[in-house]
Amino acid sequence: MNQQKERDKSKKRAIILDGATTVFINMGYELASMDKIAETAKVSKRTVYNHFGSKENLFQVIVADFLAKRQELKTIKYDSEKTLEEQLLAFINAEIFLIDSPKRIGLSRSMTITFLSDLQYARETVSKYPPTFSVFLDWLKEAENDNKINATNLLLAASLFYSLIIGAITWPVLFTNGINKKAVKPMIDEIIAIFLARYGNID
Amino acid sequence: MNQQKERDKSKKRAIILDGATTVFINMGYELASMDKIAETAKVSKRTVYNHFGSKENLFQVIVADFLAKRQELKTIKYDSEKTLEEQLLAFINAEIFLIDSPKRIGLSRSMTITFLSDLQYARETVSKYPPTFSVFLDWLKEAENDNKINATNLLLAASLFYSLIIGAITWPVLFTNGINKKAVKPMIDEIIAIFLARYGNID
DNA sequence: ACTTATTTATACTACACGGTGTAGTTTATT
DNA sequence: AATAAACTACACCGTGTAGTATAAATAAGT
Structure with a gap:
């Protein structure tokens, strides 16, 4: 098999989460746009979608992380x-x-x-x-x-x-x-x- | 002056408020559409706008009524x-x-x-x-x-x-x-x- | 250096929705 | 019956935005 090792996506993921969190905090879910999130994270919108699939899912991941951290x-x-x-x-x-x-x-x-x-x-x-x-x-x-x-x-x-x-x-x-x-x-x-x-x- | 007496709009107004309240309760402000409100109140959308001017104002009137009733x-x-x-x-x-x-x-x-x-x-x-x-x-x-x-x-x-x-x-x-x-x-x-x-x- | 996963940039689609314009109809008042 | 206020039906406009398509650029693993 000449299959290459999977590359590490965690860093971009963290960057996106960071920017998205900022936008959700400042504008709330409804008014936050995916364009704004991509711009804030300094990442292309396509990458946001490649990582998280949808706005709803992106938000839910952030909420889950937040609640998980709380529990610690x-x-x-x-x-x-x-x-x-x-x-x-x-x-x-x-x-x-x-x-x-x-x-x-x-x-x-x-x-x-x-x-x-x-x-x-x-x-x-x-x-x-x-x-x-x-x-x-x-x-x-x-x-x-x-x-x-x-x-x-x-x-x-x-x-x-x-x-x-x-x-x-x-x-x-x-x-x-x-x-x-x-x-x-x-x-x-x-x-x-x-x-x-x-x-x-x-x- | 052959100006006619102003007709009573309070009844339609109440009907609109009623329908709008129902829609706002069931869908929340963001997801409630003016089309849906008009349909629910069985009134033309134009009439809703003639009475209340904007979605925002319509909602605020409902909130103000609610809070005023509370105070009594x-x-x-x-x-x-x-x-x-x-x-x-x-x-x-x-x-x-x-x-x-x-x-x-x-x-x-x-x-x-x-x-x-x-x-x-x-x-x-x-x-x-x-x-x-x-x-x-x-x-x-x-x-x-x-x-x-x-x-x-x-x-x-x-x-x-x-x-x-x-x-x-x-x-x-x-x-x-x-x-x-x-x-x-x-x-x-x-x-x-x-x-x-x-x-x-x-x- | 080569390969390939990942990212970027940009344009695009599809659609929902707030709000308006208008021509014609209904309805209360005189 | 005449009149004008209020209402309806409906087409329409502009805009915002979730999500997609794609081709070229970049960067990491071998």
């Missing part, structure tokens, strides 16, 4: 040496990290738009990336075993903790141009205080 | 005769009402999408319709005067109450096809319990 961050273990406050803060900070750069906010925003426009796609995609609070739920169980937390329904407690974060931080940030860390600080402290007022074990 | 609902007064629980429930129910029909959910969804796509338009529009929790803030003040609530920062308390509602109820509903009242009940009770655990005055 989720390793917070219960530690009886640390206070509940600082551990809860770690969970909140993990969520804040996800919306802490213009790039991540923009991507979250575009993603939210397409999810709202296509609930089926949203469900399929999200189901591949388990909810963040499953890690928190494990943490809660251990904290309860350690007699530091007291809740009749841990799942409910966990989901309300994340409700607080989403409602107070994640959701508002989608509508602004970035997170104001100073302004958010008292909000964070209060979230922790509220949670412990209800679920903290007073011995 | 916001009259809950503090009542020292009632328990805090039932009054807090009233505030939660007021929010639930806003997402309680497929029509209102769909409209909220489309609205959210366009808001996320155009933050400037979002800010301008929302600023015309004051935040729901200003009524709640007033309620809180009176409850505090009545020695039933104890909070160092009422604004923070109010906004976290709404964070709970948004994070636990409003936001999830946007991604589903309706609210499951049975499933939401324990969530509601817990929201009230959390709030009172932190801010309820224990005499």
